[in-house]
Amino acid sequence: DQQVKQNSPSLSVQEGRISILNCDYTNSMFDYFLWYKKYPAEGPTFLISISSIKDKNEDGRFTVFLNKSAKHLSLHIVPSQPGDSAVYFCAARNPAGNNRKLIWGLGTSLAVNP
Amino acid sequence: GAVVSQHPSWVICKSGTSVKIECRSLDFQATTMFWYRQFPKQSLMLMATSNEGSKATYEQGVEKDKFLINHASLTLSTLTVTSAHPEDSSFYICSARDRKWYQETQYFGPGTRLLVL
Numbered sequence: 614d615q616q617v618k619q620n621s622p623s624l625s626v627q628e629g630r631i632s633i634l635n636c637d638y639t640n641s642m643f644d645y646f647l648w649y650k651k652y653p654a655e656g657p658t659f660l661i662s663i664s665s666i667k668d669k670n671e672d673g674r675f676t677v678f679l680n681k682s683a684k685h686l687s688l689h690i691v692p693s694q695p696g697d698s699a700v701y702f703c704a705a706r707n708p709a710g711n712n713r714k715l716i717w718g719l720g721t722s723l724a725v726n727p
Numbered sequence: 728g729a730v731v732s733q734h735p736s737w738v739i740c741k742s743g744t745s746v747k748i749e750c751r752s753l754d755f756q757a758t759t760m761f762w763y764r765q766f767p768k769q770s771l772m773l774m775a776t777s778n779e780g781s782k783a784t785y786e787q788g789v790e791k792d793k794f795l796i797n798h799a800s801l802t803l804s805t806l807t808v809t810s811a812h813p814e815d816s817s818f819y820i821c822s823a824r825d826r827k828w829y830q831e832t833q834y835f836g837p838g839t840r841l842l843v844l
Contacts, residue, residue, distance in 0.1 A: 702771065706831055
């Protein structure tokens, strides 16, 4: 059962426009969320995170919004650049247990067209 | 900061041999490291969680005798694929989390491509 869902496997955006990547989760106990970017044959790179006590976090061109009541978060990239083309993973922290492991979505492949 | 390295970056081996992959946190101490596996066009699959000085915690379906994990220091964890077979061919990625209690971010290594012939 997928607890973190990225329902769009791919997204195509024009350079300079906004990219919006969505993520839904089912477990209301999740209390910390992260976005990672991944190029083929490389490890994921951390982008931005947000705690469940906040509804927005911004870092340069990247903004993450969290709607706890809807169990939904989104990553906004403005303006989008061709170098942003990659697979984006949403991850949620499960506070249960000692290891605080992350639960991962299946990823959304973003293509930014020049 | 927060750099994680992996070695080797790729390895080709014969079926039946064992392969060791190292994961190092270069500029921070990591009490917890994670080992993932990624199949082509699929998401990251957590294999096990490695805690410094204790036994690793394996996810359901992952054979602990097949994938040996050792986390001997705060900056090094190793994954040994024992008696490798072609179906073990995959992209293995480690991540490390800073030991500071408030740090939740996992920082990933560049990955190791394993091909078993």
